[in-house]
Amino acid sequence: MTPESILKKQFGYDNFRPVQKEVIDKILNKNDALVVMPTGGGKSIIYQLPALMLPGITVVISPLISLMKDQVEALKANGIPADFINSSLSISEKNEVFRLIKNNHLKLIYVSPERLVIDSFIEFLKNLDVSLFAIDEAHCISVWGHDFRPEYSQLSVLKKHFPNTPVVALTATADKITQNDICKQLNIDKSNKFIASFDRPNLSLNVLPAKKRYEFIRDHIKRHPNDAGIVYCLSRKSTESIAKKLRKDGIKTDFYHAGLSAIRRNQVQDDFINDNTLVICATIAFGMGIDKSNVRWVIHYNLPKNIESYYQEIGRAGRDGLPSDTFLFYNFGDIILLRKFAKDSGQPEIQLAKLERIQNYAEATTCRRKILLSYFNEHLEHNCNNCDVCENPPETFDGTVLAQKALSAIVRLKENVPSGVLIDVLRGSMRYDITSKGYNKIKTFGVGRNISNFEWQRYLLQMLHHGLIEIAYDDHNNLKITDPGKDILFNDKKVEFVKQISAEAFKSKKEKIQNIITLPENELFEILRTMRKKIANENHIPAYVVFHDKTLKDMVALMPLSYEAMLGVSGISEHKYKKFGEPFLQKIIEYSKTQDGD
Ligand code: ADP
Ligand code: ZN
Numbered sequence: 001m002t003p004e005s006i007l008k009k010q011f012g013y014d015n016f017r018p019v020q021k022e023v024i025d026k027i028l029n030k031n032d033a034l035v036v037m038p039t040g041g042g043k044s045i046i047y048q049l050p051a052l053m054l055p056g057i058t059v060v061i062s063p064l065i066s067l068m069k070d071q072v073e074a075l076k077a078n079g080i081p082a083d084f085i086n087s088s089l090s091i092s093e094k095n096e097v098f099r100l101i102k103n104n105h106l107k108l109i110y111v112s113p114e115r116l117v118i119d120s121f122i123e124f125l126k127n128l129d130v131s132l133f134a135i136d137e138a139h140c141i142s143v144w145g146h147d148f149r150p151e152y153s154q155l156s157v158l159k160k161h162f163p164n165t166p167v168v169a170l171t172a173t174a175d176k177i178t179q180n181d182i183c184k185q186l187n188i189d190k191s192n193k194f195i196a197s198f199d200r201p202n203l204s205l206n207v208l209p210a211k212k213r214y215e216f217i218r219d220h221i222k223r224h225p226n227d228a229g230i231v232y233c234l235s236r237k238s239t240e241s242i243a244k245k246l247r248k249d250g251i252k253t254d255f256y257h258a259g260l261s262a263i264r265r266n267q268v269q270d271d272f273i274n275d276n277t278l279v280i281c282a283t284i285a286f287g288m289g290i291d292k293s294n295v296r297w298v299i300h301y302n303l304p305k306n307i308e309s310y311y312q313e314i315g316r317a318g319r320d321g322l323p324s325d326t327f328l329f330y331n332f333g334d335i336i337l338l339r340k341f342a343k344d345s346g347q348p349e350i351q352l353a354k355l356e357r358i359q360n361y362a363e364a365t366t367c368r369r370k371i372l373l374s375y376f377n378e379h380l381e382h383n384c385n386n387c388d389v390c391e392n393p394p395e396t397f398d399g400t401v402l403a404q405k406a407l408s409a410i411v412r413l414k415e416n417v418p419s420g421v422l423i424d425v426l427r428g429s430m431r432y433d434i435t436s437k438g439y440n441k442i443k444t445f446g447v448g449r450n451i452s453n454f455e456w457q458r459y460l461l462q463m464l465h466h467g468l469i470e471i472a473y474d475d476h477n478n479l480k481i482t483d484p485g486k487d488i489l490f491n492d493k494k495v496e497f498v499k500q501i502s503a504e505a506f507k508s509k510k511e512k513i514q515n516i517i518t519l520p521e522n523e524l525f526e527i528l529r530t531m532r533k534k535i536a537n538e539n540h541i542p543a544y545v546v547f548h549d550k551t552l553k554d555m556v557a558l559m560p561l562s563y564e565a566m567l568g569v570s571g572i573s574e575h576k577y578k579k580f581g582e583p584f585l586q587k588i589i590e591y592s593k594t595q596d597g598d
């Protein structure tokens with residue numbers, strides 16, 4: 001059988017994605033490989049498919065118990081004999097798995113790195129026919145990677161014990177230094193490095209000012225009541241408070257952060273995976289071990305600390321390739337807090353530089369996807385047409401006079417006030433703090449009255465972005481004027497500002513667009529989704545292991561009325577059809593009859 005026919009028969013897919021086939025050929029020719037591919041890119045098939053074609057067993061090294069479980073369930077659903085060995089198993093369960101391996105009943109075995117390097121386990125493997133080693137999350141092997149794990153670094157012994165067994169290392173995040181380090185440690189020839197595009201065109205990218213962000217989130221969820229999504233927050237406290245507010249507004253939601261007990265965390269994660277809770281408010285602790293393919297939106301309540309984390313977090317949306325939305329809320333307060341974190345971190349220069357890059361992204365006035373991809377050294381030729389900047393190209397205007405008003409006030413206030421006080425002075429506030437200090441006596445008091453507090457915040461952000469002002473984090477966050485700022489104030493230099501669009505205006509625009517392009521809730525899709533949930537519950541597996549959203553959508557689009565037609569649907573393998581397909585076919589036939597009379 002060819003790789004293509006196995007792809008169709010076992011996984012139900014018609015075509016390989018870029019890079020998959022090339023690497024599979026390498027592996028089948030007994031070569032090693034390093035694969036860098038974004039989350040959702042399709043890394044698993046790269047070793048699962050050769051595992052089926054090669055004679056012996058494939059050993060997959062994976063760092064997380066929950067990931068192993070997910071993958072093994074998905075394989076079993078496709079009729080592929082696979083299992084895992086980790087600390088969640090009882091002794092007798094472990095013995096049973098060892099027995100299956102010895103009797104050549106398994107094609108894939110998932111183990112943790114700690115388990116793999118135990119001498120007795122290596123000896124056990126040496127007595128078997130090991131076809132392939134697959135190292136998932138391979139960036140953990142390198143101290144340069146962003147998630148180094150000491151137990152991974154011992155994996156370099158693999159080549160010593162198994163010089164003739166190919167090794168494939170896979171990761172979603174590795175910069176050049178990390179890639180080279182992985183190759184070096186695992187003795188992978190650099191010519192066998194495969195890097196897939198990091199573009200995820202199905203994710204819409206939107207950045208919004210943080211004002212009224214709660215209302216925006218609530219309305220977004222209400223408009224998509226059947227969609228799963230994650231609200232990422234900076235603090236544990238805000239995960240709890242937002243979840244509480246959403247519940248008050250009638251939305252079923254949970255919160256997740258590292259302060260919860262392990263049992264509670266597992267519970268929340270399981271409920272999310274199984275579509276019991278669709279909305280989770282979480283810190284970035286949530287998501288590492290989640291393969292859920294039908295996350296339809298990810299919202300960042302706060303600015304993330306760098307582009308790598310941001311990209312990984314939004315990458316949890318839309319793994320199935322269907323359109324999914326991401327929103328990032330951006331405000332002044334977050335920057336102040338994140339700058340403080342960066343300064344207090346072990347590597348202030350690097351962290352501050354990284355923070356600046358994500359600020360640039362958030363302030364972008366050109367296609368956001370271009371900026372993101374260029375961060376990963378990839379260059380998109382055309383604008384993406386799926387980001388808020390492409391959809392609403394910003395209008396600019398001459399902001400020189402506005403900037404001069406603010407800069408002049410900063411100078412007259414002796415660079416001794418933070419942004420909030422500055423805005424109050426510009427807007428002519430008579431609150432006690434202002435008058436008691438005599439700030440109402442300065443010449444620029446009230447010169448910016450006609451501009452709202454919110455708009456001033458946004459213009460100050462732009463001034464910061466243009467380098468006209470600085471925030472003195474070590475001096476009460478007071479604003480200071482820079483040399484380029486002085487050029488604007490004293491030397492007739494000009495500056496352009498971007499007109500601001502509020503979250504509300506954005507929302508109504510987006511709603512209009514969505515009302516035009518999205519069909520009314522599809523009846524058949526809902527019928528099939530309900531059926532899927534029932535089958536998933538009966539089998540104690542996540543709904544997306546039964547069929548992905550994409551597969552259900554395909555059924556709705558193709559309306560297959562026979563066994564053969566069902567096999568033409570993306571994601572339905574013969575085995576899967578036998579296991580789960582029949583009731584779906586029946587529902588589609590039933591539904592098609594009700595439509596005939598129309
Ligand atoms: P990764 O591990 O890279 O994050 P996965 O291996 O989980 O990604 O794959 C992501 C999704 O893409 C899964 O739903 C998978 O079944 C699907 N997929 C993988 N390869 C293909 C393909 N060639 N055609 C269609 N879907 C695919
Ligand atoms: Zn764009």
